[in-house]
Amino acid sequence: MVVLNKLSRTTVLLLSLGLSWSPAFAASNDPAEEIFHIVNDYRYDPAGTGGDPDTGHTLCGTRCNALSADYLNYMEPGGWEILKVAADVEMTVPLNNPFMKGNCICIADEYLLRIDDLSRVHPVKSERARERSSEIAR
Amino acid sequence: MIIPLVRALLLSAAATLLLAAAAGAAEPARYQRTIERYTIPDVVLINQDGEKVRFKTLFDTQQPVVVDFIYGTCTTICPILSAGYANLQRKLGTDTTRVHLVSITIDPENDTPAILKKYLAQYSAKPGWDFLTGSRKDIDRVMNAFDAYFRDKMDHKPLTFIRSPKDGSWIRLYGLLSGVDFLDEYKKAGLQ
């Protein structure tokens, strides 16, 4: 238990009441890096198929929103770091609907998720990280 | 532990604003008012009848539109904002559709159309008051567009937005307004 040197035993005891404290080791079969997207906007492109633009818009909402991450799912376990790597990237994906053709253009910010320090997974950090990253959602 | 702490710190600043109003003998303004311009996102929301509503189109109108952010099971702030809407509808008399009152849920997780409908009935809402839900991402976009993003519904603020049909500008009201104040602001935005 490396972390016990850094934090006092007392703090460890207190933090471990069952309040998001996690011990100081990494289960390391996780991928070290990952890319995720937060989608800001979307458009339907019928791509010459004559698809109804209104329905297309609704369905592209679902399609693109499904590609969008809830950043708190990445922040909350703690120990990972999020870096913004690109803004307003246009991603074209097929609408993927059996009843209508065309594409969706999902406009998204791109983030890199990487291990920061898994031994520092604890609530204080997690909350600070949450504060810091709250603008990610904007 | 930490979460209540951060919330507490955020709160103390806000509480000062609200308490100043209560304590001050000189009756300082009970709400803040600014004029803003907003870009409305093109998202599809769902109203209390389960109908899809292309949000942008709500503002293609010569009528005043009022927007607020509430949710079905919310305490304190929403009841008061909604009492304000109900009161305005009462003042409008028979033709309540002269003004479009729009409430948008900030709890799309829980707020199904059925819950929205029940909420409106509780406030005896008349035609002209719509309550919208939708996917969480789309609701986030709407909140952001109004510079009213709440990271969590529990960090909710009392905001009301009145759109002037004259030039599409918005009056942004922050605080809990009296009936007289609301009607007054409302007239400034173009109601006769």
Added chain:
Amino acid sequence: MKFLLTVSLLLLSLTTALAAEPLPSAAEIQRLGERMYRDGLLPSGAVMKAFVSDDVPVDGTAFTCVSCHLRSGLGSIEGEVVTPPTNGRILYQERKPYVQGAIHVPLIHNYAVYLPERPAYTDQTLAALISAGIDPTGRSVLKAMPRYELDDRDMAIMIAYLKALSDQPSPGVGEHVIRFATVIVAGTDPVAVESMLLPLQFSVDRKNRLAAAAGANPRVARMGYNMLGDLQSYTFTLARWTLTGPPEGWRAQLDDYYRKEPVFALLGGISPGDWEPVHRFCEENRIPDLFPVVDYPVISDSDWYTLYFSRGIRQEGEAAARYLHGMADLIKDRAIVQVIRDTRRGRALADGFRAGWQATGHTPAIDVLLPAAEALTGERLQQIVAGHKPAVLLVWDDAASLPAIGALAGQPDRPGLVLASGNWFGQALWTVPEPLRELVYFTWPWRLPQEDARFDISVNKIFAGKSPAAYDPRIVRQSYTTGEVLGKALMEMRGEYHRDFLYDTIGMMTDMYYPLYERVSFGPGQRYAAKGCFIVQLGKGEKPQLERRSEWVMQ
């Protein structure tokens, strides 16, 4: 000045009136007071009237005391408005100046940080507050607190009700101990039972270790106090209540257990099928039950005392309906067929879909019931498809239906999409062959596995040397959440251990991100924490991953 005059006149009239009127019995006060407090109805049955924000009239049926002060009367903090406690015990005490530097200590008095000091209320000054919004210092309180029009007798009943509200600690709370129990229905798979118990016992033991350490070491005690307030010295107990025999007999067993050892709340609980008798027991005795591990929770929008992880199996069916609602204009008049395995699970999925689909005003789907023991052959499925030519086929069955679905793939009149339960398919979901992956969609009521792996670190601590393989990973993750939510709630309760306040507190919590569910989300009175369910498809390739086709929650 006008205010002061009004107040003194009011006080004068109340002093005489409150003294003169005889009050109804305690039970009647409880009933009538509760009706005003929770339903906004006067003892006469008429609607309570008030003014809020100065001049805005409001009916008690739109909102009343409970909407802000919550059921326990111990107050709420929402957004920027702090609603103070409104129970007699606290009102009839002076609100002392707030002690600088003590903000960290979770004590009920800390709500006073945001509110000015005041002396203790008396019946007269309390009546003035409720009717005129004037507190005992003469301050006109925030206009968010409505001013109520109550006659003297009704006011006296209201005040008597407030005096009894959250007055005594709830049963199961001792001087330094809080008692819990969990309910195990005999016949539940022992692995499932152990998986439910492990995280609960872990939380309890950990708390008790802290209490012991604090007892032995003043430094730990001091730090513990700063973080947890009085809670630091409490120990927890967790009894196991086993129910045997048919559900009809459970109630008597529960009553018996409870008589022998009253508990503050039930934690978890597990049953392979029925749960309703336990739910009723909790409802009638007003005992909270945090998160029983059940597939078929009782669905109600008014029951109070059981907090479920989700709406259970039916939630998948509801999610399917919401997903299809988005493309309803494309389906138009073509049929939707539900092939339903005639088992409790199959019917729950179909019920969920039916309710969701009809709520949005669509033509009902066609139901085809499969007897519980009859295999679904490719022939049978093609017959169904040929008969109804559905645009969408819902197959509420286990993975044994996969070959039959596979046989549809090449058919010219095959449905546009097939939807099945990813939960029910289990591991077999990953064996869906490539050509079928485009056709078949699944409900997936959890976070995607590749994203949930990040939460392993938090869960692993629970095993403490035991082999994770001996447990059901999903149930462990569920129960882990129970322990976390409980710990957090008890801390936020600041020493006021009342059952209703436990739920008021949980209701005010921000959304949480724990293992298993994409998000657990609360709100006053909300009783199903994980509200979502993804619609997914299996991706391409040899080691495919699930790909989301929807958000966690869609409306």
